[in-house]
Amino acid sequence: MSFTYQAGTPFAGDGLKDVTTTIKDGSYTAIIGHTGSGKSTLLQHLNALLKPTAGTVTIGDRVITNETNNKNLKPIRREVGMVFQFAENQLFEQTVAKDIAFGPTNFGVPAEEAEKQAAAMVALVGLPPEVLEQSPFDLSGGQMRRVAIAGVLAMKPSVLVLDEPTAGLDPAGRAEMMTMFNRLHQEQGLTIVLVTHQMDDVADYADHVLVMDQGRLVKEGTPREIFQDADWLADHQLGLPKTAAMARRLTAQGFRFDPLPLTTAQLADQLLPQIGGPAHD
Amino acid sequence: MTAAIEIENLNYRYPDAKRPALHDVSLTIAQGEWVAIIGHNGSGKSTLAKNINGLLAPESGRVTVAGMPLNEANVWKIREKVGIVFQNPDNQFVGATVQDDVAFGLENRAVPRPEMLTRVHDALVQVNMLEFATREPARLSGGQKQRVAIAGIIAQRPDIIILDEATSMLDPAGRSEVLALIEQLQARSAMTVVSITHDVDEAASADRVVLLNDGEIVEQGTPAALFTHGEELLSLGLDVPYPERLKAALRRRGAKMPDGYLDQEGLVKYLWTLHSTM
Numbered sequence: 001m002s003f004t005y006q007a008g009t010p011f012a013g014d015g016l017k018d019v020t021t022t023i024k025d026g027s028y029t030a031i032i033g034h035t036g037s038g039k040s041t042l043l044q045h046l047n048a049l050l051k052p053t054a055g056t057v058t059i060g061d062r063v064i065t066n067e068t069n070n071k072n073l074k075p076i077r078r079e080v081g082m083v084f085q086f087a088e089n090q091l092f093e094q095t096v097a098k099d100i101a102f103g104p105t106n107f108g109v110p111a112e113e114a115e116k117q118a119a120a121m122v123a124l125v126g127l128p129p130e131v132l133e134q135s136p137f138d139l140s141g142g143q144m145r146r147v148a149i150a151g152v153l154a155m156k157p158s159v160l161v162l163d164e165p166t167a168g169l170d171p172a173g174r175a176e177m178m179t180m181f182n183r184l185h186q187e188q189g190l191t192i193v194l195v196t197h198q199m200d201d202v203a204d205y206a207d208h209v210l211v212m213d214q215g216r217l218v219k220e221g222t223p224r225e226i227f228q229d230a231d232w233l234a235d236h237q238l239g240l241p242k243t244a245a246m247a248r249r250l251t252a253q254g255f256r257f258d259p260l261p262l263t264t265a266q267l268a269d270q271l272l273p274q275i276g277g278p279a280h281d
Numbered sequence: 282m283t284a285a286i287e288i289e290n291l292n293y294r295y296p297d298a299k300r301p302a303l304h305d306v307s308l309t310i311a312q313g314e315w316v317a318i319i320g321h322n323g324s325g326k327s328t329l330a331k332n333i334n335g336l337l338a339p340e341s342g343r344v345t346v347a348g349m350p351l352n353e354a355n356v357w358k359i360r361e362k363v364g365i366v367f368q369n370p371d372n373q374f375v376g377a378t379v380q381d382d383v384a385f386g387l388e389n390r391a392v393p394r395p396e397m398l399t400r401v402h403d404a405l406v407q408v409n410m411l412e413f414a415t416r417e418p419a420r421l422s423g424g425q426k427q428r429v430a431i432a433g434i435i436a437q438r439p440d441i442i443i444l445d446e447a448t449s450m451l452d453p454a455g456r457s458e459v460l461a462l463i464e465q466l467q468a469r470s471a472m473t474v475v476s477i478t479h480d481v482d483e484a485a486s487a488d489r490v491v492l493l494n495d496g497e498i499v500e501q502g503t504p505a506a507l508f509t510h511g512e513e514l515l516s517l518g519l520d521v522p523y524p525e526r527l528k529a530a531l532r533r534r535g536a537k538m539p540d541g542y543l544d545q546e547g548l549v550k551y552l553w554t555l556h557s558t559m
């Protein structure tokens with residue numbers, strides 16, 4: 001599929017060019033690529049918020065084309081929950097409770113149950129119960145983002161599409177949120193599509209990686225396949241997970257690793273015998 | 282050396298809030314200093330930034346910027362000296378195009394037109410966004426928006442720049458480019474930098490790190506001193522620098538590791554000594 005912004009106007013600009021890929025049910029897919037490479041544009045096709053200018057996008061058994069009209073897209077919007085890059089801009093209700101309950105209510109969940117769910121979701125994203133009655137606009141940036149994530153989770157989607165969901169969260173919150181998404185993936189089989197600049201998250205969680213560059217899908221594979229070639233990544237203005245970068249420095253110094261470690265635990269395991277093993281004193 | 286920013290016993294409470302967002306905060310930032318402010322979501326970082334340029338008025342306490350007490354008479358003069366890049370760039374854009382947007386702050390300062398054009402051009406080059414000069418700011422990618430927001434402030438050449446998570450949506454390469462740019466501007470013009478961040482590498486570029494918790498300053502010091510907290514850093518609101526994480530993982534496996542903070546290079550050297558004496 002391809003997508004052109006403002007197609008047919010003098011301002012037309014390429015968003016995506018000739019992309020072909022499959023995101024498997026139950027997978028955890030990471031999309032990486034430098035600023036402006038087309039990640040967010042691609043994501044917005046996953047719930048038909050944008051429609052391809054050419055080609056098709058198939059979501060479940062729905063085929064979306066240029067011609068698809070906006071009717072009957074509700075089932076897709078319910079199945080595919082989307083946390084936008086500036087998730088704060090998704091907020092609009094008078095209170096946090098109402099904001100989180102909006103989606104479920106809109107899809108027919110009784111108001112009382114939706115409010116109960118809202119309370120559970122607020123706890124899940126690490127916010128105190130007091131915020132439920134506050135205006136979502138009277139919160140800090142990171143708190144707003146947590147509310148937006150709670151609102152998407154409350155819809156109980158089967159696919160979770162996350163556009164840099166942890167930008168602006170404090171590191172502890174980031175770790176908690178990534179663990180929580182992974183639990184939903186492991187325990188409830190949610191399909192996850194994550195756009196991120198954090199290569200460590202790609203190494204820790206994804207089973208499949210798409211690399212975007214100037215609107216094209218330039219590479220896909222497992223994290224190990226993608227991170228094997230550090231020079232290729234650098235050419236695409238991408239970095240390595242911190243562990244892989246450290247392993248490269250250590251290799252330059254004279255240490256040996258096989259296979260390339262991607263997580264701290266893997267690196268420590270391979271390093272230990274090379275520094276004399278556990279101390280015996 | 283004169284202080285760029287002097288904050289004395291500052292208290293701030295949002296209307297109807299039960300708890301103050303800032304409680305008895307005192308902080309002096311020297312001219313030309315680079316201070317990183319870190320802390321959990323909701324700890325008061327953005328509130329502090331808004332109290333420095335008078336967007337919010339304190340309940341009590343004093344703020345002095347470039348020797349001028351912050352009050353109604355001085356607030357406009359102070360805003361000319363302080364440029365803030367806000368957390369959400371969408372809240373900062375006012376122009377119909379990228380170049381208009383960057384020019385906006387200069388028009389307000391009555392910068393003559395020829396100079397304005399040069400400054401807009403230079404700022405867009407510096408953040409690598411010149412090719413988008415005639416684009417509507419809303420029609421940019423997330424990282425592109427943050428670059429334009431930064432250009433809008435550096436074009437104003439403020440004496441003090443406050444970056445409120447200004448690089449949160451940039452890729453790591455883009456982030457280090459922007460940090461290098463700020464360092465360069467700081468070296469050239471003795472600009473004072475206050476960077477509010479959750480990024481440990483950004484905090485590491487500061488001269489001093491100030492840690493906020495629940496609206497109070499609970500700790501401050503050089504990045505290296507702070508990083509000796511090791512894995513405890515996470516509970517303080519900062520990521521653990523990678524060398525510290527690796528040291529902890531090796532320690533858990535029974536290896537002996539030094540207590541002091543080591544950067545990557547330091548740790549590689551240390552590990553190599555262990556290897557060589559095996």
Ligand SMILES: Nc1ncnc2c1ncn2[C@@H]1O[C@H](COP(=O)(O)OP(=O)(O)OP(=O)(O)O)[C@@H](O)[C@H]1O
Pocket residue numbers: 005006013014015033034035036037038039040041042085419420421422423424425450
């Ligand atoms: N609404 C829009 N109208 C026109 N062009 C757009 C619009 N949104 C994005 N673009 C352009 O399309 C290209 C891809 O943008 P996209 O937002 O998908 O990038 P991204 O990979 O998500 O980048 P980032 O990491 O900065 O968020 C960019 O060059 C961008 O300027």
Ligand SMILES: Nc1ncnc2c1ncn2[C@@H]1O[C@H](COP(=O)(O)OP(=O)(O)OP(=O)(O)O)[C@@H](O)[C@H]1O
Pocket residue numbers: 137138139140141142143168170295296298302320321322323324325326327328329368
């Ligand atoms: N407009 C507002 N009205 C009422 N309370 C607010 C408002 N903005 C922020 N607060 C509250 O004040 C406290 C400090 O918020 P602030 O935005 O300064 O946090 P922060 O440290 O910048 O957090 P983050 O890392 O999430 O951006 C928080 O408890 C927040 O909920």
Ligand SMILES: [Mg+2]
Pocket residue numbers: 039040041085163422423424
């Ligand atoms: Mg994006």
Ligand SMILES: [Mg+2]
Pocket residue numbers: 140141142326327328368445
């Ligand atoms: Mg903030």
